[in-house]
Amino acid sequence: MADVNLKKLAAKMAAVAGKKQMDSKDLTVLREIKDGISQTLQELKECDSCGSAVTEIVRMEIEGVRAAVCHACGIKALKNKGLVLKHARHREKEHAHKKDHPASHKSAKPESVPANAHAPAKAPKVVKPAKEDKAPAVAAQPSLFSTPEPRQDLGAALQEIGEAAGIKPAIVRRILQIASSVAFPMNLERTLNYTRMEAQRENINLDNEALKKVISGLVQKAGLKLKE
Ligand SMILES: [Zn+2]
Known part of the structure; x- marks a missing residue:
């Protein structure tokens, strides 16, 4: 899906880039392309297992190892009853369900989560991209209730x-x-x-x-x- 989107954007971009003279319409197109790329980047999440960037990420836990993985890796992990992680990941919050008998894993259904719920990996070797930088204080507040709605006035x-x-x-x-x-x-x-x-x-x-x-x-x- 993201792939198709990018191809469309690339075609639009090529059309504008091929022009000798641009006008306001082209600027609008360029802005659309920019927004399209931002949106695509937001939708793409990295699989903890194979590292591919996909729009649908599945969060699963097997034998105490938790990861957010792509569809293929999720199926592979269920078959192998084990998750192979590309980056060493610390265990996430400790409310892991503790049924450790392997039988329960056969029926374990990977739980689909929205792509943006995928927490950034905490592997020390990974250099975090600049976009992780903290936004100004008000915007950075995780609070659900106290952040004022942005007002023009x-x-x-x-x-x-x-x-x-x-x-x-x-x-x-x-x-x-x-x-x-x-x-x-x-x-x-x-x-x-x-x-x-x-x-x-x-x-x-x-x-x-x-x-x-x-x-x-x-x-x-x-x-x-x-x-x-
Ligand atoms: Zn994968």
Whole structure:
């Protein structure tokens, strides 16, 4: 599937590349190609066993070895009752089911998982690509609840909140990042305490009134979530 996609993209690309003069339509095509390649890269996952890049990865565990593998390797592993891994992998989280009698493996059905659930291998020899680099603090938060939804008028909101509290927008933005950096929303009091403490570590000293104004402003205007 990804293969077909790439061929199409390559054909489009060749058509544009062959032109002497490009116009806005060609730019649109180039952008489509770029998006197409990004999408393809997102869909492709590496098989832990043979290393091929496939769109459908299967996560399985045999004899305590866990891996995300391609379809062919999954079948081979089920037949051989063993997983051969290309890269040494540390065991993942310890909620392995501990039925170790081989009989149960015959019926073991590989569980299909979405390709993007495939965790990056932790083999020390593997140099991680640059795209693994951490994004800015707010975007990098794994939290399901506290990250504010991106808003186009966030800048304006921060400005407004800053003006109301007599604080620079940049500081308001930092407060938002700090307050959003918790895994789960906390109540107002704990949010205030936590934010004050973290801000102080960065030499941002705010009086309680100002901080309260900022936090409630962020809740109202910038999508900051607190526990009710
Ligand atoms: Zn494979």
